[in-house]
Amino acid sequence: MPIYDSGLECGTSHNYEICACAGTKCSAYSSPSVSGSTLDCPPATPTGFACDTPTETSLSCHWNAVSGSGITYNLNRTSPTTQSYSSLTSTSQVDSSLTCNTTYNYSLTACNVGGCSAVPATASATTSYCIPAVPTISVADTSSTSTTVTYNIPSGATRTVVERISPSNTWTQTSGTSFNDTGLTAGTQYCYRAKSCSTSDDASCSAYSGSTCVTLCTVHNISSSTLT
Secondary structure (H helix, E strand, O other): OOOOOOOOOOOOOOEEEEOOOOOOOOOOOOOOOEEOOOOOOOOOOOOOEEEEEEOOEEEEOOOOOOOOOOOEEEEEEEEEEEEEEEEEEOOEEEEEOOOOOEEEEEEEEEOOOOOOOOEEEEEEEEOOOOOOOOOOOOOOOEOOOEEEEEEEOOOOOOOOEEEEEEEOOOOEOOOOOEEEEEEOOOOOOOEEEEEOOOOOOOOHEOOOOOOEEEEEEOOOOOOHHHHH
16 A cells, blocks of 8 residues: 655655564565655746847847756736746747737746746836837928928827928927928028827837928019010
């Protein structure tokens, strides 16, 4: 019949002998003895755990290797959505199909045949801003001293920033989809550019569009006597 030996330490070997008894008289102990080992202790908590190198839709998680044989790792995304990567043998994993400009939380354990780390390592990181498309921009002269600048707000953008880049007296327009630039000088070229942003942070902005220019007409006063 089986006899269970409990209260042992994990990862240790034990030798056993047995004898048969009748009352107080016992046989010699069995020879040879038998041995057995308890399962390895669960691994320590991994160190150096971090999730970084963000893109709009991915984060790269990495950690230091835990010593021992047969070590694997379980990486879990815990919020705001869940995802599990089980029985990993490497010390890194890219978590993809994420949402831009969102903070994600992770837990990590190391495992072997004896179980997994008692306390998981934790980390959090935020994906990059959503970068909208470069806006389109056009400009037309409405008089010899004014222009109308027209632009769009691409999908995913909350604002488009328009700048007059020449002459040197620049201005910035950050609302609407058109702007009348007045008080200009006839016969002068005016150039504009635009970028679109998904938040109020400039890091969320697209590249600038190419410059779009218009030269205002020059009005000459002439007397009616010169017309035929």
